[in-house]
Amino acid sequence: MVFSSALNLLKQRLIDARSIVVLTGAGISADSGIPTFRGADGLWRTYRAEDLATPEAFERDPRLVWEWYNWRRELIAAKRPNSAHEALVELEKRHERFWLITQNVDGLHRDAGSRKLSEIHGNIWMVRCTQCGCVEENRSIPIAILPACVRCTGLLRPHIVWFGESLDPTDMARCDKVLQTCDILLIIGTSGVVYPAAGFAAVAKRAGAFIGEINPDETPQTALADVSLRGRAKEVVPLLLHGR
Numbered sequence: 001m002v003f004s005s006a007l008n009l010l011k012q013r014l015i016d017a018r019s020i021v022v023l024t025g026a027g028i029s030a031d032s033g034i035p036t037f038r039g040a041d042g043l044w045r046t047y048r049a050e051d052l053a054t055p056e057a058f059e060r061d062p063r064l065v066w067e068w069y070n071w072r073r074e075l076i077a078a079k080r081p082n083s084a085h086e087a088l089v090e091l092e093k094r095h096e097r098f099w100l101i102t103q104n105v106d107g108l109h110r111d112a113g114s115r116k117l118s119e120i121h122g123n124i125w126m127v128r129c130t131q132c133g134c135v136e137e138n139r140s141i142p143i144a145i146l147p148a149c150v151r152c153t154g155l156l157r158p159h160i161v162w163f164g165e166s167l168d169p170t171d172m173a174r175c176d177k178v179l180q181t182c183d184i185l186l187i188i189g190t191s192g193v194v195y196p197a198a199g200f201a202a203v204a205k206r207a208g209a210f211i212g213e214i215n216p217d218e219t220p221q222t223a224l225a226d227v228s229l230r231g232r233a234k235e236v237v238p239l240l241l242h243g244r
Contacts, residue, residue: 006227010186010212011240013227017183017210019097022088023200024233027189027215029104031234032079044068053162062155066145069158073124077141081112084188084233087241089113099178103190103197105160118171120197126159135159167196179203184210189233192219201225 001009014020026036044052047068051057058065089112092098100117102109105124109117127138127147131154138147138156147156161167179185185204192198201211201224213225214236222228229236 001227003229003231006229007236007239010227010229011242013184013210013212014091014186014240017095019178019182020091020095020099020184020186021178021182021204021209022091022098022100022186022188023190023197024088024100024102024104024109024188025190025194025197026104027191028082028084028233028237029079029106029108030189031084031232032082032106032108034076034079034104034106034108044071050163053160054164055162056164058157058162062146062157065157066143066147069124070142070145073143074141076106076124077139079106079108081108082234084237085109085112085114087238090241092116097182099174099182101175101178101197101200103194118175120161120167120171120175122158122160124158124160127156128159129154130157131155172196175200176203179209180207182207182209184212186212186214187221187225188214188237190215190219190221192221 052065052068085108088100092114098116100109100114102117102119103121105121107123107125125137125139126135128135129149129152132149132152134149134151149156179200182204185201187201201221205211205224211225213221213228214233216230216232
């Protein structure tokens with residue numbers, strides 16, 4: 001299907017939809033200049049993300065882990081939501097039954113104005129006390145190392161789901177519910193290889209949803225997609241709102 005025909009079909013499906021779910025990945029953040037923090041992008045000093053984003057690494061050397069996260073926070077702080085983030089905010093305003101699921105931890109969807117969303121891997125601007133469990137926002141740049149809880153003075157950690165940790169069960173239950181009941185699932189800028197998000201398209205497809213994909217490259221989700229648009233998120237997503 002040529003791009004214009006596929007775009008018009010996806011636009012019409014969005015207009016007709018009673019319930020919309022959007023899944024976003026690193027591609028939408030990359031359009032704001034945010035690195036993936038994996039592979040070469042994630043290399044810091046001599047460490048890889050996989051070496052530092054673990055409970056074991058934090059227990060072994062919390063100062064080192066916080067120094068890495070402070071570096072990441074400083075990089076992200078200079079970035080802003082792009083036109084794709086803004087278009088999704090508008091899509092949320094136009095549809096009462098709308099839910100956004102993001103794998104990104106940069107907080108750009110919230111900064112853009114998204115409110116109906118699940119940040120399934122956490123948010124880099126949130127911290128959690130390792131003693132009392134309190135979760136709160138902290139946008140300090142640089143952040144104090146080592147940061148302490150204002151309530152109990154316990155050591156704070158990033159409120160991020162690390163390698164080897166489970167996603168929040170309440171979040172996952174909400175995601176499963178919206179995926180099972182949506183008319184359309186729009187997948188934007190995700191490689192489709194990181195689970196459990198990589199399985200969301202199959203869940204929605206089995207429930208009868210129309211699947212739309214926006215990505216510069218073919219992904220494992222492409223075979224499930226009813227429409228697949230090749231392009232960068234910041235260029236393609238705003239087109240979905242034109243002429244409506």
